[in-house]
Amino acid sequence: MPRAVREQQMLDAAVRTFARRGYRNASMDDIAEQAGVSKPLVYLYLNSKDELFAACIRREAASLVAAIRAAVEHDAPADRRLWSGLHGFFTYTAEHPDGWALLHVQARTHGDPFAREVAAMRAEIVEFVTHLLRTAVREHGCGAARTGRMTGGEAAGLAYALVGAAESLAEWAGGRADGGPSAEEAAATLMNFAWAGLGNLLRGERWSPGERVGA
Structure with a gap:
């Protein structure tokens, strides 16, 4: 062989x-x-065992990132592009539960250099999602002020939040006794949570805490 x-x-x-x-x-x-x-x-x-563990992390991380990138429908509207990337993520984690457990649990709990490998993978995914969000803003034709804000640091912050939410949802779905939602359902759940809020930002409708009741 x-x-x-x-x-x-x-x-x-x-x-x-x-x-x-x-x-x-x-x-x-x-x-x-x-x-x-x-x-x-x-x-x-x-x-060695350490080198074997690191090799497993690198392989699974590369496979996950490749699956997300390949799933994105680049010629589709902005919301469909983001949904397809999320769908690719949830499909991969459902079909590769051992690989996901290795990345999401095992690699993060044994310190450097293993945690750094996962952090690098996560940073690459966040950068990719940031790009998708910034592209959506440009295509939406927002005013200059909103476009500047959203194509700057705010998009990166939203990307971190979205990636973290996806990871948590995948962990929750994987722990369900009934098998949890399908990849399509999980992606739709997160889109319903995130895209509506993003739509408000694109329209310039921003939430603020306002005054406290009774103040």
């Missing part, structure tokens, strides 16, 4: 093992057994 194919089999086995047993409880013996190879062969290909 070609080395590249064998290595992917080992990574598949490692992702399952790390996601389900946790980094500390996963052993190289477990991973070798899952992959159907000897433990020395795992060490030969992937050197």
Whole structure:
């Protein structure tokens, strides 16, 4: 069997093992057994448990980012582009629960350098969503002041909020005993929450706390 194919089999086995047993409880013996190879062969290909864990994180992170980018319907209206990206995210997390658990739970709880790998992935997704939001603002034809505000730091802040909400919704959906909503339903839920508010911003309708009752 070609080395590249064998290595992917080992990574598949490692992702399952790390996601389900946790980094500390996963052993190289477990991973070798899952992959159907000897433990020395795992060490030969992937050197150490730390390097194997890092390789799993990098592969799963790259796959998630690629899935989101590929899902976006670039020729569609702005709301459909954002929805399709969210749909791609929720589809990926539903179809790859072990990979998502590795990124969202395991990698974040074992410190550097693993957490940095996930942070880099998240930053790339936030940057991509920021681009989608800024494009939506430009296409909407807002006034110069609103366009300047939304294409500046505000779009990045909204992108962080949207990515965080998507992560939380995926975690909630994955923990449901009934399997949770479909990827399409989850994406629509988040769009109903976020896009209506974004529409208000595009129209210049901004919420403010106003005066306190009884003040």
